[in-house]
Amino acid sequence: FIAGDTAVVTAVFGPVEVKPQRILIDKACVEALYRPKSGLPCVHDRMHESLLRNTCETSLLATLHPRTSISIIIQEMQDSGGLLACAVNSACLALMSSGIAMKFLVAAVSCMISQEDKLLIDPTNKQLKDSKASLTFVFDSVKKNTVASHTTGSFTQIQYQESLMKCRNASDNIFSLYRDMVKKYASRI
């Protein structure tokens, strides 16, 4: 999945056999693994992993596959801003392509609040350097509810609500992109 200059590769394995310690009798155990391009995975990456894990767990019909595990592996290829959103979107595409049942699709949009209190959607790394806060929202495709939100920096409540609304509108683009992709690649998926 490439968004501008940010590229992410995702692989989904599952439902597969799970180790006895992770076995869940009523649903599948969803695991996420996030690998940065360079350096060993660090705490920051673990945070990404947990966000991805929770997002995917809510969107998957995990109860259809008890006592198995579904692994989502994400490798960062290029980082030019909006990496978390890119990762979530590519994970959703991978899950779609793998054929595991999902309750809804998810789309993530990242935005930032610059020093002059301007709201920029999908910023690049250069723009992010000059930011007060950066926010990433994940929406579902059915009711456009917020599935997850991840923020860094400081901002006011009003700014949060504003950016939430703007990103919600932007997520429509991503959903229509999914639809286009599926139409074009339906015979391959």
Next chain:
Amino acid sequence: MDESREIRIYFGTDWGCCQVSLGETKVLAQVSCEVQQPKATRPNEGLLFVNVELSPMGAPHFEVGRQSELAVQLNRLLEKCIKDSSCVDLESLCIVAEEKVWALRVDINVLNHEGNLVDAASAAALTALSHFRCPDVTIKGEETIIHDPLEKDPIPLSLRHYPVCVSYAIFNKGELCGLHLGGSALTSYDIIVQCANRAAKRAAEVVQMIKSALEEDTNTRAVGKSVDFAECIRDSEVLALSRKQLSLQLNTSRLREEASNLVQKSNKRIIYDEKGVQMESTQDVHDMTEDSEEDEVSVIPLGRGSAELLPKHKQLKEKLIPAGVRVGEGGPDKWINTEDDDVKIVTEDQEQESAEDSDENMSSSSDVEVIKEIKFDRSKLVDSIELSGDSEEEETVMLNAADVNLGRNSTEGSGTSKRKSKKTVRNWYPVKQW
């Protein structure tokens, strides 16, 4: 014997980022640098770390917890290849003797493992190293200023020579500078020397390829075009299925498909072993098409079960059934049978409708039809293969599904009770025929 798979080299936007694919094997390498204190024993030399990560993306049996034997072997090989042969001029990495030196870090991630990781990884590491640029440093009295790459052009690393791993030996422009014998084959002196010569030629070829790729990249960068992975993905998409190029590609689907290709091959092998009888590959296709029939028939249950899903994705949901069938109980899938039967009895109209729908969808791209069926099954087989390979039980599960197919097909028109289908399933166990 000198044949090898096609090598393709792609570069990313950052300096020192490259992806090498050797056929289906794909490896991503990234070089990064940091300022650190040098080792006490070598105060005027820079540091170099090589790290190979076998991510589970590469192959399903790769685990996150380090480090499997293969990983250790790869790591050691590449260390020998790059560090011990001292291809990078470490002294040039020194900034201030005894205080600050550049510490280079080469991270290699295996994206897809389909054989000969050593070659691919070494080529990737080498390319990344030669591609990498260190930020420019100027020393003003006591201060050292590291210039941003945007301000001043960064400096490339100085490589003394280009070591490349070529399955048998590591070469240095014709001189043998390292030898690694992988595996345990009994060979005589002659063969080793022969191999060495051939490997020398091959190494030269690879180096030539790397150099030309680097040149191309510098040219495009000089022109100002942005270089990123979009091209590599585009190219490989074209290779995979000759489609129109798009700026946004489904990289994941490609990987998944490759994974399923790989898995399908191993899947066939498993079937052979189990039976002990030679089976033609066409038979596999037959079985798979049978499975796909099951897809159409049992569209309904899931369609109803997950009613809240968007109708567009109904087609995708179909594939869940076979996966569900396999992952379900160990024995015959009683509950799934009953579900299907019950629903079938109640909603025969729907069945016809949905069967028609799926037929329509299938026949919409008529020439692609056959391919489509197989593709469905490939992904299914991937799911099943994730289980198998561990124990025999999984293979029985596969058989079971086929049994269920045949059992269900026989009871399709009549809509008979569960007991009959269960019985047919049970009968299959001792017989074990396709």
